[in-house]
Amino acid sequence: MTAPTDLNARILDDIADALIYADRSGSIVRWNRAATALFGYSAQEALGHNLDLIIPEHLRAAHWKGFDAAIASGAMKLQGRPTLTRAQHKSGRKLYIEMTFALVKDFQGEVLGSAAIARDVTERVERERGKK
Template identity: 70%
Template sequence: MNDACSLSERILGSIADAVIYADRSGKIGRWNQACVTLFGFSAQEALGQGLDLIIPEHLRAAHWRGFEAAISSGSTRLHGRATLTRAVRKDGGKLYVEMSFALVGDGQGAVQGSVAVARDVTLRVEQERLARRSASAGA
């Protein structure tokens, strides 16, 4: 089991996607190196904090409604499909992220928390917007 745990830690530390685990109350319990790169908060700064750390203020109410519904029902609305959303960095900068979510159980079926996998898609979103503007300006 120890080798499996250390392998899991090495994998999470090596992948390019941000992996965030939050307990049932929304407190961050896992923050991999890609999170540090993406959001700018060190693991020490993020661990134990609420997810509001990276959620823009105008999206917080909707986020918490969805989070609480998933935790209480044991099911996510997106069923693992990625969704585009906004996030905020430590320096206050906004970014677009593509995120997928899953619930984490305790082995007996009780939800312990959730895990999110995120990647920065800001450049892609901005390029798509520019292309749409150019197309509508030329029409």
């Protein structure tokens, strides 16, 4: 029988959507195989790095304002609701991604970090906007 933590890790690694977990400071702690496929960075390249790795420069100030407010307040406007945003691939190519965010809290309700599930929707968005 597989231990629950081993099973949890296998599930997170094998889901089709990118999973990124960052601690309170915004350092990447969890990066699954789908995140590697989506953003181009291996787990070894991403782990321990700041989320700026995948955030286009022009969106960073707004991202960190929202991130810091969510960490401090323990609540986020987008909790559980998908949102369309831009991200950056390792190659520098800009992506349209649909992301869902959640704060991760300990048993006392203290915020430990933030998890995001991401899916590439670049092709769909460009088709809808008449770019393809």
